[in-house]
Amino acid sequence: MTQPALPDSDAPGQAGPHPFDAAIRLSPLGGGRFAGRTSDAYRNMVGPYGGITAAVMLQALLRRPERLGDPVALTVNYAGPVRDGEFEIATREIRTSRSTQHWFAELVQGPEREVSTTATAVFGTRRETWAHVEAMPPALPPRESLVPSRGTSVAPWSARYERRTLDDLDAGEARSWLADVPPRPIDFPGLASLCDAFRPWLFARRPQRTPIGTVTMNVYFHAAADELAAIGATPLQGVARTNAIHRGFFDQEAQLWTPDGRLLATTQQVVWFKE
Template sequence: MATTTTELDRDTAVIAVGDGVWQATISDQWAVPRGPNGGYIAALMLRAMLCAVDDEARAPRSLTLHYLRPPVPGTDATIHTTIERAGRTLSTVTARMVQDDRPMVIAIGAFANDFPTVADYSTPPPPEIATPPKELHTLEPAPGVPPIALRAALSPVFGPGPMSGGDEALVGGWLRLADPRPADALAVAFYTDAWLPSPFARLTTPAPAPTVDLTIHFRTRLPYAGMAPDDPVLARFSSSTSAGGFFEEDGAIWAPDGTLLAQSRQLALLFPGAAPPPASS
């Protein structure tokens, strides 16, 4: 893998220990109040899976993660990878993160070369893609600010605003890592869970929203050609339904030129703050 130079690179580093097993340290710099951010964990799992595939021609196409329990920040974990099948063009890989003999995260991914196509089509990006911001905003460390809030630079575009009691569950805007790096698959995996949960636009006070499962579809080879390391992406996340303590969230991430980089969907919990955390955030 490339020499690690950025925060995300350093904090998703893995070391091979043999037989498809990788050792990693769960950084405490990507934490929300209830554990590591789900996008950070997705990037870490993806790095181990990419190392297992060990073929740059086979780009990430799909990644699904189930968060069983929050990994413990500041401690080591092992990631067990298995190449379930390696065909002529597509490899299917599973991965399991373990701490203290307990499974934390389970993932399955598809990695493939390009296929011939019989049709190319896409939905146009939102009109907001035409007006990128002059600058993005980062937070400074302060009491009560979780570490994850310091890892991204933002410029909100979509939705009524967090805790505004709005009439739609919609959030998002321009986004990049605070420590700039190319928008490769690791960065984009993080971006799919980097914004506040979309139901927060309907709420008036925060609530725990741990992710149960997250699926990411990478819609082009990454890093996307033509994007500089400090170029932001445009990210939009929305939810149509919250019922029985669960909500879904659909996401889309575009390059500044309007190219769709990734789509995501996750199922997450939404419950009062006194409830116990059954999954990772």
């Protein structure tokens, strides 16, 4: 069935909108186009943090009244940096079947309408079926026993997430507690952004700072909207690992789980790094 467009939401207990909701706020322009503006709160070293860009691309598609069901998969390609300031996202439906719907989105800026980001998404109508999960949730100590990482002035977005991480170099993975700062009920844009909040494993394997940038990111959603709504603002558990670091690029894959062991999302990305 066709779903209603989602309004911009305010976080409970906030005097105004949550910084995340302010960052993904969009104004309809007609014809499937939306206007937005980058947020200083989610700024990275160059342009906005990749996770917030993924979230705003998904938000544009969620705002389309014709969209069918819930997001199942999202692919974001970062063609170039998003400049600070205003941007426009154009969306279009590609094809709809009885169970799935495919969409395309494109972020442009400036009088030349330069493309910096593209995205494709698959939406689907979920129904009750047999279910089984092969993956295992990460083994993490109590959240309170791990020291939270601190945000940095050169990457303000990092202060928008609390990350309590346990590196396991022998296993080749990082296990983390992750949460929005301030707390925010999880939804699909928030989950997409959180998939990019893990520390790049390159920096754990080789403790040397170097410029990096995500080239492409996939997110696969394993929960429906009503299941996310029932979770609220509970901190999530995650695990991230890299398969290969080679000749200027590395991949990173991750999973996000509820504390009681429900898999919410899996993600893969390819990252460029400067040597």
